[in-house]
Amino acid sequence: MEPTLGQYLMVSGALFAIGLLGVIVRRNLLIIYMSLELMLNAANVALVAMSRFNGNLDGQVMVFFIITVAAAEVAVGLALIVALYRKRQTAEVADLATMKL
Amino acid sequence: MEGTLFNIFAGLAVLSALLVVANPFNRNPVTSALFLVTTMISISGLFVLLGAYFLAAVQILVYAGAVMVLFLFVIMLLDLREGARRKLNLVSLAMGLMAVGALFLVYKSSIDQTYGSEAPSHEAVADAGQAEAKPVKAVGSTRALGQALFSPDNGFILPFEIVSVLLLVAMVGVILLSRKEPR
Numbered sequence: 001m002e003p004t005l006g007q008y009l010m011v012s013g014a015l016f017a018i019g020l021l022g023v024i025v026r027r028n029l030l031i032i033y034m035s036l037e038l039m040l041n042a043a044n045v046a047l048v049a050m051s052r053f054n055g056n057l058d059g060q061v062m063v064f065f066i067i068t069v070a071a072a073e074v075a076v077g078l079a080l081i082v083a084l085y086r087k088r089q090t091a092e093v094a095d096l097a098t099m100k101l
Numbered sequence: 102m103e104g105t106l107f108n109i110f111a112g113l114a115v116l117s118a119l120l121v122v123a124n125p126f127n128r129n130p131v132t133s134a135l136f137l138v139t140t141m142i143s144i145s146g147l148f149v150l151l152g153a154y155f156l157a158a159v160q161i162l163v164y165a166g167a168v169m170v171l172f173l174f175v176i177m178l179l180d181l182r183e184g185a186r187r188k189l190n191l192v193s194l195a196m197g198l199m200a201v202g203a204l205f206l207v208y209k210s211s212i213d214q215t216y217g218s219e220a221p222s223h224e225a226v227a228d229a230g231q232a233e234a235k236p237v238k239a240v241g242s243t244r245a246l247g248q249a250l251f252s253p254d255n256g257f258i259l260p261f262e263i264v265s266v267l268l269l270v271a272m273v274g275v276i277l278l279s280r281k282e283p284r
Contacts, residue, residue, distance in 0.1 A: 003107040003150070006216035010209065011111040011147070015118050015140075017205040022122035024197035027190075030130050030176055031122070034137050037168065038118055041144050044160075051241070052151040057249040060153050060241040061257055064250065067156075067163050068264050072271035074168050078175045079278040085179050 008049035015042035029081050029091045033074075040070050107150055114143035130176045134169060141165045153241035 015038055022035025044063045051059025085091055117139040124132055141164040148157035250257050 001104040003104055004216065006212050007107065007111070008147070008151070009212050009216065011114065013205060013208040013212065014115050015144075017201045017208075018115070018118045018122055020204070021197055021201040024200065025194050026122065028130060028181070030172065030179075030181065031133050034121055034133055034172065037137065037164070038121065038140065041141065041164070044156075045144060045147060048148055048151050048153045048156060048241075052153070057241060057245060060156055060246055061249050063153075063156055064159070064246070065257075065260060065264055067159055069267065071163055071168060072268050074171060075275050076271050076278070078171055079275040082175060082178065083278050091179055091181055 005049055005053040009046055012042045012046035012049065015039075015045065027093050029084075029093060032093070033077055033081070037070065037074070040066060103150060106146070110143045110146035110150065114140050114147065117143065130181055131173065134172045134176060137172070138165050138169050141169070155241055155243045155246045 019035040019038035019042060022038065023032050026032055026035065044066055047059040047063050047066075051057060051063075081091060084096070088096065090096065117136040120136040121133045121140065124136070141160060145157040145160035145165070148154075148160060250261065
């Protein structure tokens, strides 16, 4: 039996929720970053599913752009993390509290 | 057949996503990164089931290939082993679970109402573009996607060029950021 659009959207929602949970709960910068990637991918699944079931390729073109921008974003973000690590010798958000009042 | 494959890929994606975020056995970031690779590959399987063949290939090449290699490279460069010893804050875990669970329930109920089995009527859903009513399904082969992307009248040529500039900017920015302190 062919899966329905609702099932695909459910998978996408579950992936997004797990990614959001990771961003909220985890304290390691790199894992927070991986969770962000997870959320981007959840959005991609939803877009491709919608594109498929609406008979229109625009959603897939959108996903193409999202993947490109995500790749650029990962490169910049990881460079920021490395620069931060060089300055502070840590990748835990709990230790990065200099701006706290 | 398709349903079975969907169940396998969807289950694998969600399971390994959970192991990325909250692995009860191992808190090493490398483990998380490898489970993220599994998630990406499962998602690309879902893309194949949805007929997005080009995007499935790009997903594996870009995410499972380039992005995850970058992640593993940085994890091993920083040598983050002491992060594995820290305990999760139980209060923040409970609050996060509550907030995310509530959000997911809202999402689930709205999906159920719109596309689920108790969706209003078949005709009303067909107007909204439901699956069974539409015989034509978009197949994202490389040729079709390329034509959608580069068609001269309603294509995405300008966004494509802007994205290439964005990649250049990201490249220059990364080099600037990761340089040693200027003398």
